[in-house]
Amino acid sequence: MRHLVVIGAGFGALTTAHALRKRDLDAEITIVAPTPSFLYYPSLVWVPSGMRKPDDLRVDVRDFLARNRIGYHQGTVQAITDGGRTVVTDQGRLSNDGLVVASGGRFLRQIPGIDNVLTVCQGGPSAQAIGERIAAMDGGRIALGFAGNPKHKPAMRGGAMFELLFCIDTQLRRAGKRENFELTFFTPNPRPGQRLGERAVQGLLDRLEKLGVTPHLGHPIERFEPDKVVTKGGEIPSDLTIFMPGMTGPAFLDDSELPVTESGHVPVDERAKVDGLEAVYAVGDAAAFPGPSWQAKQAHAADIQGATAAANLIDERKGDVPDHTVRHEIICILDSLDKGVFVFRNDRMQIATPPLTIGHWAKVALEKVYLLQYAPSPLARLRDRPAQPAEQTA
Ligand SMILES: Cc1cc2nc3c(=O)[nH]c(=O)nc-3n(C[C@H](O)[C@H](O)[C@H](O)COP(=O)(O)OP(=O)(O)OC[C@H]3O[C@@H](n4cnc5c(N)ncnc54)[C@H](O)[C@@H]3O)c2cc1C
Incomplete structure (x- = not known):
């Protein structure tokens, strides 16, 4: 056999x-x-x-x-x-x-000071640790970003980090403390989200502006310190740095x-x-x-x-x-706890919707259906x- x-x-x-x-x-x-x-x-x-x-x-x-x-x-x-x-x-x-x-x-961990950041990719406990840190803060500076693997461009999680940023923004607004926080989004990529299509890139950048998030784009990351991110294009002061490294x-x-x-x-x-x-x-x-x-x-x-x-x-x-x-195909929903941007891309089409309530519920439904197939009786x-x-x- x-x-x-x-x-x-x-x-x-x-x-x-x-x-x-x-x-x-x-x-x-x-x-x-x-x-x-x-x-x-x-x-x-x-x-x-x-x-x-x-x-x-x-x-x-x-x-x-x-x-x-x-x-x-x-x-x-x-x-x-x-x-x-x-x-x-x-x-x-x-x-x-x-x-x-x-x-x-696996994550690339070669950026000096990487232990000063939290990352959502490591699984449930690290995602929970991010929540606990945010809940304990009444205000401050949160820097959130990602990098790639320079030798293999797809080995990154940019979409997930945009999503996490939108969710944190909603979380802070719901808690009534968004105005006490400065949010900065950083990545060495000058136009993040390109894999999702040009329309999606512009939509994401417009959304950062609308939410009052400061973009710090196109500058390679030199190191992380407990209270800042140091890039070749300047420093980002930060009380909490959330970072997704490139992958190998x-x-x-x-x-x-x-x-x-x-x-x-x-x-x-x-x-x-x-x-x-x-x-x-x-x-x-x-x-x-x-x-x-x-x-x-x-x-x-x-x-x-x-x-x-x-x-x-x-x-x-x-x-x-x-x-x-x-x-070859990309399908994803970039959620913000209450709305979701639906993104689809293949050789012929590029679709990126505005944030929609139905997009959020579609993501909830997909999760349920996906998990159900593997769930124990x-x-x-x-x-x-x-x-x-x-x-x-x-
Ligand atoms: C926060 C976050 C949000 C995301 N959002 C989306 C999304 O909305 N849509 C989407 O399509 N993708 C999303 N992704 C990406 C997606 O999760 C990954 O691309 C996907 O998990 C890759 O599947 P995989 O089977 O290659 O690896 P994994 O799902 O990581 O599975 C790897 C498996 O291999 C096992 N393993 C590891 N090392 C060994 C070893 N040495 N020996 C034996 N077993 C081993 C692990 O335990 C695990 O079971 C997201 C990722 C993250 C982190």
């Missing part, structure tokens, strides 16, 4: 494993991850305001895996050897006939027999297939795809890539030519102990 292994339990990994099962009813399928739980990152921006608690966004996936006859190997991958055929974890080795790497990304690929690539890009990602072609290796694929934030420069690293992209990788892996193992290619909830949450790395 074929043994297909998927690394990770996030967006790309669960979509891949599910699609593998739908296409091959007989294969043995195993996912490898430190915990059997899924974290829904897009709603982390709601944690600082208290609209969501970290536990609302984490789902124990053991029942989902059992329902789909997908095995679970608890462990952290440390290396991939034998041209992809062996996965070395801290809990033993797994041999496989087909492999999909979907282990997400998985740490285990250093010890693996997989190709690695300069940016630290797994290079793949349009089929999600790793160059030069048999039956090895990579998807999501761990991978570097060719394709349009605007294609952002997103959960939606990880899902599309996971379904494509699964189709190709099954074809390749059957002896057919794997010729499914990924669809009521019986499983009673049967299984809660999975131990662990910080993830995106």
Whole structure:
């Protein structure tokens, strides 16, 4: 029997494993991850305001895996050897006939003084810590920004940071203390949000102005200090700095027999297939795809890539030519706790709506539907102990 292994339990990994099962009813399928739980990152921006608690966004996936006859190997991958055929974890080795790497990304932490910032990307507890800091402040200066990976432009989270800024602005207005705060948005990029389309960029910049947020754009970041951000274009005084660093690929690539890009990602072609290796694929934030420069690293992209990788892996193992290619597309909603800007982009179209109440409720509905597919049944909830949450790395 074929043994297909998927690394990770996030967006790309669960979509891949599910699609593998739908296409091959007989294969043995195993996912490898430190915990059997899924974290829904897009709603982390709601944690600082208290609209969501970290536990609302984490789902124990053991029942989902059992329902789909997908095995679970608890462990952290440390290396991939034998041209992809062996996965070395801290809990033993797994041999496989087909492999999909979907282990997400990691932060670049090389900017001096990075420990002086809070970042929402590290998971629920860090998003909650941002909320606690803001709740304890009656006024002051908040600097909020992001940077990228200069060697791989899509490896950044600009959209999420705009969203977090809008949510914090609403949170402060609701608490009646917005006028006591100076908000500054900073990034080395002179025109942030370009991946979402030119119309979206202008809309975002206009919105900053309307909300009274000071932009500090186009200046490389030199260092973070406890009370300021120092950039090549001047200093930003700050009582609370919230920052999203650029991203790189998985740490285990250093010890693996997989190709690695300069940016630290797994290079793949349009089929999600790793160059030069048999039956090895990579998807999501761990991978570097060719394709349009605007294609952002997103959960939606990880899902599309996971379904494509699964189709190709099954074809390749059957002896057919794997010729499914990924669809390039961005879909997101930039929320502000009460309204959402809907953004869509593909090769033919660029849509960015004004902030709409229905946009907010669409984001709420998407979250519910997405989490429901992996949620344990009521019986499983009673049967299984809660999975131990662990910080993830995106
Ligand atoms: C605050 C925030 C808001 C966002 N908003 C949106 C949005 O609105 N829309 C959108 O489309 N995207 C959004 N994103 C981006 C999206 O969450 C990521 O692009 C997506 O999670 C990438 O999926 P992935 O499967 O590649 O990685 P992940 O979802 O990060 O999953 C990686 C998995 O691999 C596991 N893993 C890591 N290392 C190892 C290892 N060594 N061994 C085994 N397992 C390992 C992890 O535990 C995890 O289960 C947002 C991200 C953030 C942080």
